[in-house]
Amino acid sequence: MSKINGFVGRRNLLKLAGVGSIGIGASAVSSILLQQEPAVAQKTTPVEKPRPVNPQAALTRLIEGNNRFVEGKRVNPNQSKLRLQETAVAQYPFAAILGCADSRVPAEIVFDQGLGDLFVVRVAGNVASQTAIGSLEFATAVLGAPLIVVLGHARCGAVVAAVKGDPLPGRIGVFVEEIKPAVEKVRNKTGSLEENSIISNVQYQAEKLAESSTILRGLIKEGKLKIAAGRYDLASGKVTLLS
Numbered sequence: 001m002s003k004i005n006g007f008v009g010r011r012n013l014l015k016l017a018g019v020g021s022i023g024i025g026a027s028a029v030s031s032i033l034l035q036q037e038p039a040v041a042q043k044t045t046p047v048e049k050p051r052p053v054n055p056q057a058a059l060t061r062l063i064e065g066n067n068r069f070v071e072g073k074r075v076n077p078n079q080s081k082l083r084l085q086e087t088a089v090a091q092y093p094f095a096a097i098l099g100c101a102d103s104r105v106p107a108e109i110v111f112d113q114g115l116g117d118l119f120v121v122r123v124a125g126n127v128a129s130q131t132a133i134g135s136l137e138f139a140t141a142v143l144g145a146p147l148i149v150v151l152g153h154a155r156c157g158a159v160v161a162a163v164k165g166d167p168l169p170g171r172i173g174v175f176v177e178e179i180k181p182a183v184e185k186v187r188n189k190t191g192s193l194e195e196n197s198i199i200s201n202v203q204y205q206a207e208k209l210a211e212s213s214t215i216l217r218g219l220i221k222e223g224k225l226k227i228a229a230g231r232y233d234l235a236s237g238k239v240t241l242l243s
Contacts, residue, residue: 015052016104019221020071023161024166025035025167042150048219050142050231050241053094053146054146054228055146055224055225056226058094058095058145058146058147059095059147059149059228059241061094061095062095062111062113062147062239063239063241065111065112065113066110066111066112066237066239069109069110069237070236070237070238074112075112076114077112077113077114077117078113078114078116079114079115083114083115083116084115086113086116087116089114091115091119091143092116092143092144093116093118093139093143093145094146094147095117095118095119095144095146095147095148095149096118096119096120096136096139096140096145096148096149097104097111097119097120097121097122097148097149098121098122098123098126098128098148098149098150098151098205098209099120099122099126099150099151100123100124100126100151100152100153100158101122101123101124102124104197104234105138105151105153105166107122108120108160110232110237110239111139111239119135119136119139119143121135121136121139123173123175124157125156125158125159125162125175125176125178125179125201126152126201126205127158127175127177127178127179127205128178128205128206128208128209128212129175131211133212133216135208136148136209136213136216137213137215137216139226140215140216140219140225141185141219143218146224146225146226147226147227147228148206148209148216148225148226148228149228149229149230150199150202150205150206150209150227150229150230151202151229152198152201152229152230152231152232152233153198153231153232153233153234154193154195154198154207154231154232154234155234156198157174158175158179159179159182159194159197159198159201160194161176161179161182162176162177162179162180162201163193163203165180165227165243176242181204182200182203182204184202184203185200186200189208195229198231199231202229202230203229203242205229206227206228208239211226228241229241229242232240
């Protein structure tokens with residue numbers, strides 16, 4: 001299994017990552033997959049392996065799903081018993097989401113997708129932490145997802161905390177600190193500092209993904225991956241892509 005869905009598998013991950021790259025280690029990924037393969041081999045192969053999806057087609061599929069959600073016309077795809085059995089054997093997500101942990105922004109629902117469609121990483125403030133980057137490297141380089149969408153949202157509490165800059169208890173301040181550079185970029189911009197910071201943070205975290213990961217940067221260069229940024233409106237349910 002050197003490739004999955006047209007992308008690099010465990011044998012080629014080390015070449016793509018390069019010596020000393022950050023994020024998931026190739027040996028760790030190999031170990032995970034080797035542990036999974038014996039169990040998988042005993043199961044039935046999925047009815048139909050999906051064809052490779054290009055990044056733009058994946059993004060279009062997400063936006064179409066969000067439009068259905070906004071219009072109240074959800075079709076709830078890939079949620080049958082058969083789909084459950086298929087994804088028990090293998091997963092081929094067509095997109096990965098770096099979203100906020102906010103309970104009001106569940107990616108599978110707002111994009112009207114089902115089991116095995118999305119590889120979702122959620123952390124407060126949709127911060128591109130080292131753990132999040134490693135997870136997304138796995139989603140793209142190993143599982144073959146051709147698209148990452150960094151999804152922020154209106155009235156994000158993590159961004160509001162970064163704007164205020166007050167001392168925070170426990171480890172809450174750890175992820176808030178990761179948002180402050182985005183706030184500083186727009187502090188002198190006209191308009192709402194909170195709203196400008198929400199948009200700035202989504203764009204900042206999206207840029208950080210490519211800048212911090214040799215794996216993701218390599219896939220982008222090969223045309224196998226696109227990183228997009230979006231803002232979710234809590235009141236309407238609409239996802240707006242950001243340039």
